[in-house]
Amino acid sequence: MAEVADRVTRVAADLIESAAAEGARQSRSAKQQLDHWARVGRAVSSHHTAARRRVEAVLAGEADPSSLNPEEGVVFNAEISAAVEEHLARADYGTMLAASGVTTVALDDDGRIVQYRPDGTSVVLDDTSS
Incomplete structure (x- = not known):
C-alpha cells in the first residue's frame, strides 16, 4: 500500500484539547490520538452489523430510541452529539x-x-x- 502524506487540516480546538489529554494518558501525541479516534470511528461507522442498522434507523427517525440496547444507545448518543457540535460550528x-x-x-x-x-x-x- 502506498504511503499517503499527511495533509494540513483544521480541527476543532475542543478536539485537539481532548486528544492532547487522552493522548498523554495513552502515550500518544494529540495528532496520534486524533488519528486513532478517526480510525476507530471509521471502523465503527463502516461496520454494518444489525446493531449499526438499528442505530441508523433511529437516527433516521424510523425507529424509537428506546429500542436500542445500552451499547447501541452509546453509539446513538455519540452520533447525535457529533451532529449537534458540527451544526453549531457551522451556524452563523x-x-x-x-x-x-x-x-x-x-x-x-x-x-x-x-x-x-x-x-x-x-x-x-x-x-x-x-
Whole structure:
C-alpha cells in the first residue's frame, strides 16, 4: 500500500484539547490520538452489523430510541452529539438573529464590545482597547 502524506487540516480546538489529554494518558501525541479516534470511528461507522442498522434507523427517525440496547444507545448518543457540535460550528447565529430582527452584541477581533443591529449597522459600545 502506498504511503499517503499527511495533509494540513483544521480541527476543532475542543478536539485537539481532548486528544492532547487522552493522548498523554495513552502515550500518544494529540495528532496520534486524533488519528486513532478517526480510525476507530471509521471502523465503527463502516461496520454494518444489525446493531449499526438499528442505530441508523433511529437516527433516521424510523425507529424509537428506546429500542436500542445500552451499547447501541452509546453509539446513538455519540452520533447525535457529533451532529449537534458540527451544526453549531457551522451556524452563523449573528446572521440568523439579524434576519429575525434581533440586535446582538459580541467581541470584535480587537476585544471591543460591539452592538450589531439587524439593519447591518454596528456600533462599538466599549472601546477599552485604546
